[in-house]
Amino acid sequence: MRPKATVVLDGYGVLESLRWHDHALWFCDLAHGTVHRWDTVGEPETVLEVPGRAGGLGWLPDGRMLVVSMDGHCVYRQERDGSLVVHADLQGIAGGPVNDMLVDRQGRAYVGNFGFDYHGFIRRQPNSMLYAPPGPPSTPLACFSPEGELLGLSEPLMFPNGLFLLDEGQATDDGPVLLVAETLAMRLTALPVLPDGRLGPPRPWAPLIPSALWKSLNHPGLLGRITRRVSALLDHPAIAERSASPIAPDGIAPGRDGTAWVANALRGECVRVGPGGRILDRVATSRRTLCCLVAGPDGNTLYAATTPTDDPERGAELNGARLEAYVLPS
Incomplete structure (x- = not known):
């Protein structure tokens, strides 16, 4: 039986971007556009409201916070006085909402985006219909200098997310x-x-869908149409929860020995993956999982952001997103 995480916080819109910084857990609520800080005891504090919905989080070497504005197509920088200024502009880069972000030790920011109006599409059609040729648009990761200048773009990727x-x-x-x-x-x-x-x-690091299923899902002929329709039926939560494959990686976090913890956006679980896609561990969560992080005061707790929906409009109505935790064995 898989180990199961425990709910430690509840009642948010859509939680994302878990970060451990300055002895506390930080996260965004992308449905309500807020940034929160929690020292793992007591109640979290709301530290910031971000115009255009808060997304990825990070910090410059001097301690100033960077935060993505998903619909504003930019990265804000919080100054010492608490004010927000535009740090980096993605207006001509992002084909959809701006998404997750990594800020490295030098202060360079790597920022992804959806590439298209994902939620607008799936409000009209099942997710599997995205793979009807030509398939979903691809989009680059953008790299910005510590001063917010564009250094370059990656080759196009298919919905670059956690990193x-x-x-x-x-x-x-x-x-x-x-x-x-x-x-x-x-x-x-x-x-x-x-x-x-x-x-x-x-270069490929870990495929998380069987190659035969991937080829069928993207097939331009009858095989593809049948596969996409069957996949749409299998998207039902009661069915998806009983499946082990495929895995749609949302947020990711470092694991032990060069592995990666993956938040599975298709079902309630975090999965530890090795190079080549070997599944090493699974931890069950109560709902679909959008982000994960191994952190905490002792550095041994797997935190998971879970939600009944990743749609920000619906999430803001339901306020059913949770933070869950599981202490990893030593």
Whole structure:
């Protein structure tokens, strides 16, 4: 039987972007546009309201916070006096809402985006119909300097979402490696970080859908139409919860020994994945999982952001998002 996380916070819209910073857990509520800080005891505090819905979080080396405005297509910087100023502009880059963000130790920000109006599409059609040829649009990750200047764009990716830097043992001759969740491609992809901060060519790191199913889902003929319709039926929560595959990676976080914890947006679980896609551990959550992080005062707690819906409009009405936690065995 899979271990199960415990609900520790409840009553939010749609939680995302779990971060451990300054001895506390930080997170965004993208349905209500707020940023929260929780020291893991007592009640969380709301520290910021972000115009255009709060998304990814990070901090510059001098301690100033960066936060994504999803619908504002920018990254804000919070100054010492608490005011927000535009740090980086993605108006000409993002084909949909701006999404998750990683800020590295040098203060460079790597920022993803949906690539299109994802929620507008799935309000009209099942998610599986996205794969009817030509399939969902691809879009790049943007890299910004610590001053907010655009350094470059990655090659196009399919809904780049959660991301983190792999440990030094998996670095290439070119330098560190950025791992990104391509949610709609159902895979984790590695991109080398070049000396100037730009991103090199992507390479597969972990497929999270059987190759035969992926080919069928994208097939332009009768096989594809049948596969997409069957997949739409299997999207029902009661059925999806009983399945182990595929995995749609949303937020991701470093695991032990060069592995990755993956928040599965299709069902209630976090999955630890090794290179090549080998499934090493599964922790059950109460609802679909959008983000995960191993952190806490002792650094051994798996936190998971769960929700009955990732639609921000519906999430703001339901306020059913939760933060769940599971203490990992030593």
